[in-house]
Every structure is written in C-alpha cells, then in structure tokens.
Amino acid sequence: MKKWMTLTLLALLSAALLSACGGKDETATPDVDLTDFYEDVKEEYGWSDGYMTDIEGELLESYYPGLGDISLKQLVAKAPMMSAVVNEMVFLQAETEEDAAAAAAILQDRIDLQAQGGAWYPESMEAWGRGIVIQQGAYVCMVASAEHQDEISEGFNNLFL
Numbered sequence: 001m002k003k004w005m006t007l008t009l010l011a012l013l014s015a016a017l018l019s020a021c022g023g024k025d026e027t028a029t030p031d032v033d034l035t036d037f038y039e040d041v042k043e044e045y046g047w048s049d050g051y052m053t054d055i056e057g058e059l060l061e062s063y064y065p066g067l068g069d070i071s072l073k074q075l076v077a078k079a080p081m082m083s084a085v086v087n088e089m090v091f092l093q094a095e096t097e098e099d100a101a102a103a104a105a106i107l108q109d110r111i112d113l114q115a116q117g118g119a120w121y122p123e124s125m126e127a128w129g130r131g132i133v134i135q136q137g138a139y140v141c142m143v144a145s146a147e148h149q150d151e152i153s154e155g156f157n158n159l160f161l
Contacts, residue, residue, distance in 0.1 A: 086127035
C-alpha cells in the first residue's frame with residue numbers, strides 16, 4: 001500500500017512539474033489594439049476629431065509605396081489635414097515578423113525622403129529627420145512628430161513591456 005501511494009504521489013508530482021514547464025511564453029508579443037493606442041494618443045494631446053485624417057487609398061500608396069502589398073492585420077495611418085507642424089504616424093500589425101520588417105523599411109524610406117528635402121521647409125525636414133520606426137515582433141510604429149516624437153514612441157514601446 002505504501003509503495004502504491006508513493007508511486008501515485010510521484011506520478012502526480014511529475015505531472016505537476018511537467019505542466020508547469022508548459023506555461024505561458026514570456027517572450028510572446030502581447031495582442032495590442034492599435035486603434036485604441038491611437039485614440040489614447042489623440043486624447044492625451046487634445047487633438048480634435050478633425051485634426052488628424054486617415055491616410056488611405058491612393059494617398060497611402062503615394063506616401064508608402066508597396067505598403068498595400070503587405071498582408072496586415074491592423075493599420076492606423078494618420079496625418080493632419082493641414083498643419084505647418086510635422087505630425088504623421090503609422091501603427092500597424094503585419095501577418096508575420098518578416099512582413100513587419102518589410103513594412104518598417106517602407107516607413108523608413110518615407111522618413112528619409114521627407115528629411116532629405118521632400119518636406120521642403122528646413123524646420124519640417126529637421127522634424128522628419130528625428131522620425132523613428134520601431135518594430136516589436138509583427139508590430140511596427142512610425143512617428144514623425146515635431147512636438148510629441150519621444151512621448152508617442154515611448155508609449156508604443158510600453159505596449160510591449
């Protein structure tokens with residue numbers, strides 16, 4: 001009887017240890033709702049509903065050639081309708097990390113083009129030159145913001161802590 005109980009306890013203990021090994025993957029990227037993130041940014045900086053507009057269709061292809069060919073799960077692309085201040089941002093989730101890397105390269109090309117003269121005005125080119133592209137797994141963020149660059153970038157990174 002003692003032998004049977006010892007073997008049963010040993011089996012239960014082994015099962016418990018094995019199930020603990022199959023726990024949550026701490027390196028997995030969390031699911032993030034990028035629309036919610038943008039809405040939080042919009043609220044934080046007091047942007048009215050009409051200040052930022054969606055970049056979509058032909059304008060999306062014009063700004064980010066090739067981005068429309070990448071399979072995306074989420075896309076939030078915004079820019080001011082009219083503003084003398086640089087404030088363009090893209091938040092996306094690609095199907096794969098490889099697609100995210102391709103999207104990040106396209107977004108970096110946009111920053112480089114604007115910083116090297118596409119933005120026309122010295123102050124705008126300087127702001128674009130501080131633009132940043134961040135990849136977190138299948139998620140990518142591009143922020144070119146003369147006023148809130150660091151805060152928005154940090155907020156995006158904090159989504160993945």
